Amino acid sequence: MPPLPIAGATPEAADTVQAPEMTPADEAAAIREERLWHDNGWTARVIKNEDDDGWAVEMLKDGEPEPALVGPWTMGRDKKNPKPLDPPAFNTLVKTATEVLQRHAQQAHAALHKRAAVFALDREWDIRLDITPDEYEPYATLSALDAFGEQLAQVRVRPDFRLTNASATAWILDGFRPPERAED
Incomplete structure (x- = not known):
């Protein structure tokens, strides 16, 4: 960066002053x-x-x-x-690495928070499965929200519960009782 001129300074002094980056x-x-x-x-x-x-x-x-x-x-x-x-390469690498971390965080969030929209009992439901990945006692919470976003039911389920349109509909039709684990 070229030196900054200083008012009243001699040309020799101006050569020694640099703008701080x-x-x-x-x-x-x-x-x-x-x-x-x-x-x-x-x-x-x-x-x-x-x-x-x-x-x-x-x-x-x-x-x-x-x-x-x-x-x-x-x-x-x-x-x-x-x-x-060099600076342009470093800046590009920082941008790319930041995007990789953002995508990783989005994928991790999507794996722990699932949603299904179903129509049952003459209304639309938003069913959510939120997994809590605890090292010793992982669990998940299954919630039912109506079309207005009001939570009408919530139960604790196993963290490996598979949320599908069919399982969500079955849960609603069963009166929101905790789903039993199907035998594999």
């Missing part, structure tokens, strides 16, 4: 090496790809034990060493 604390925490970047809570590390002769990059979010993203990395001009990391 980051705070000193941010600058101290940031690492910007050819194969290792750390900034804004993310670390990008270019590593040797164990599966072939190429290179890979892994993106690790601060505080997470596993990389959020591991993918191939471009070879440099010499066709032996990896292309160095």
Whole structure:
């Protein structure tokens, strides 16, 4: 970045003043090496790809034990060493890794919270299954809501209860009694 002119300063003094891009604390925490970047809570590390002769990059979010993203990395001009990391590549990797984490969170949420819309007893029902994945005693809650969103019934069921339109309808027609587990 070009030096900032300072009013009343000599031209020689203006050459020594630079505009700060980051705070000193941010600058101290940031690492910007050819194969290792750390900034804004993310670390990008270019590593040797164990599966072939190429290179890979892994993106690790601060505080997470596993990389959020591991993918191939471009070879440099010499066709032996990896292309160095740079700001645009790092920003793209952060965006991609963030999207991967968001999709993972959405999938985890969808696996624990299921819904079925059914028509029974001359009305529409919204049936919800919310699974609580406790390590020792996992369980699920089956709820019935009417068309206005008012909860009319709720029972505790096994966490492996399969919510389908048929099972939801059967539960409604059975007077919202806790479903018995079908023998496999």
